[in-house]
Ligand code: GLA
């Protein structure tokens with residue numbers, strides 16, 4: 260349990276009473292009760308209020324808010340307020356202001372705006388965390404710490420440049436080693452002095468955000484900035500832990516957010532939390548995949564849904580309303596994938612500045628007679644009734660998909676072979692093929708223990724880090740199935756090519772080598788023609804983006820290209836390796852192929868769908884104490900019939916016993932409880 264002070268699915272969200280007066284607070288108390296809200300995230304952006312100048316700290320409003328919430332049975336997710344620095348701090352300590360990608364020194368404004376290597380920022384953030392912990396350590400409402408908010412963005416200032424050089428000295432020891440790691444003889448970039456190393460941005464090696472002349476320095480700068488922000492988090496985290504060792508600490512993450520290596524971050528977090536803001540047209544499987552990644556950050560431990568909108572965002576191009584039932588449906592989708600909280604941004608809609616059109620539990624009209632409030636209150640009631648039943652239950656997947664931030668950086672920075680290659684989209688294609696069949700998946704790091712999996716898929720594993728290929732070999736030798744794709748095994752952790760034929764270190768387990776890599780234009784396809792039926796698959800399937808021209812060594816050819824000069828050469832191979840098999844998919848196939856292919860591999864391993872359902876009905880399972888909780892989520896607007904099996908089981912949201920064919924309403928949810 261995240262904190263047994265509140266032994267139920269936490270329900271609440273971001274709350275900014277400092278923007279309102281007392282009259283409104285009374286209304287808040289009343290309406291929170293009506294909505295079943297029991298957690299408020301407060302103090303997220305109140306640094307300016309708490310510390311009006313260098314030596315003054317004033318927590319009167321926070322004392323009052325903590326006490327008031329406590330009196331009303333609302334626990335507190337207490338933020339440390341350091342996500343936006345006060346104006347006086349920027350005036351007095353300009354080093355706190357970031358320098359942007361174009362080399363411009365920022366002025367005061369925005370948020371998430373502090374240079375992570377600014378001495379003033381670190382000092383005052385750190386003091387603030389200590390003061391808050393000291394002040395509220397015994398407060399009965401304190402449930403969890405929320406450090407800063409959505410860490411992100413990079414800085415390119417001189418302090419960062421100096422800290423980067425130190426970071427490089429620690430990583431490489433000598434300048435010679437840096438020159439070698441980055442291959443700086445290319446274009447005559449040899450560094451003679453540490454001072455020669457400047458930050459890679461639009462003033463030096465990079466352009467367009469993700470284009471670079473030197474992958475080595477750009478890659479290391481991403482690692483360094485992720486580490487720098489993580490150090491800021493750790494400074495606060497340690498201050499909090501010193502005084503409140505039993506209160507969990509988190510910071511809210513952002514799913515597949517590109518800039519931070521969350522696998523590193525999660526190691527420093529007691530519980531992962533994240534903010535889920537899909538658009539109405541985001542594939543629901545993409546959201547599921549992101550939940551699975553958030554669960555995978557801490558090897559399956561339940562996570563927090565820290566923020567979602569009850570109705571609409573303000574920052575997308577088209578901020579569609581969540582249709583009736585969709586907020587509830589997507590809340591349970593998070594729970595189905597491992598969330599133990601359902602929380603919103605925001606509880607009350609603000610009246611000024613850029614988030615006044617962001618949805619909230621309490622809308623501008625101010626009363627409870629709104630669709631959004633009614634839906635929130637209904638969900639609040641359901642979560643109260645569920646109590647602690649589902650808390651701490653786990654997802655037991657036999658299939659894992661690997662995702663790696665450093666691999667992503669390297670791929671995005673790689674100059675070639677195609678701008679059309681999008682790593683996360685490739686991951687999603689594989690994920691979606693399993694999702695469509697209700698086969699549970701863990702999204703894991705390249706360092707995760709593989710022993711509990713039967714099938715491990717590592718799409719576009721371009722960067723192979725030390726020790727990785729050996730672990731894959733061990734996994735396959737013991738009987739596992741491993742799948743990787745085109746453009747894998749190309750470089751080491753510094754984006755330096757592994758010589759001797761692609762896929763480099765993975766060549767042994769895969770039993771192939773790739774001689775050339777062709778890039779296809781948009782709308783251009785080749786075809787994968789099977790040499791034998793594979794489960795339901797036979798004949799040809801289109802493929803595109805990249806086509807590796809490969810040679811089978813010890814591998815068996817399962818499909819060949821149907822056209823172009825490499826017609827008849829292998830595009831899909833299987834290599835028997837010890838007790839298991841390693842597959843190479845040399846191009847990017849369509850969804851029909853992937854569904855059949857992965858379905859077939861699962862069937863060979865005895866992995867079957869959790870439940871067979873009509874299209875658009877998602878199923879995910881959590882298990883605790885030999886009881887299975889099966890979430891059946893109807894993403895269709897219309898009702899459908901689902902066969903839930905012949906045994907009688909309890910549907911938790913209605914309390915009814917059901918079996919056989921049941922109707923589930925449009926956007927409806929069922930939670931089936933049964934013995935494992
Ligand atoms: C993020 C932030 C919140 C708020 C919401 C709006 O998730 O953490 O402060 O700005 O976005 O969607």
Ligand code: ZN
Nearest residue numbers: 374414416419
């Ligand atoms: Zn900086």
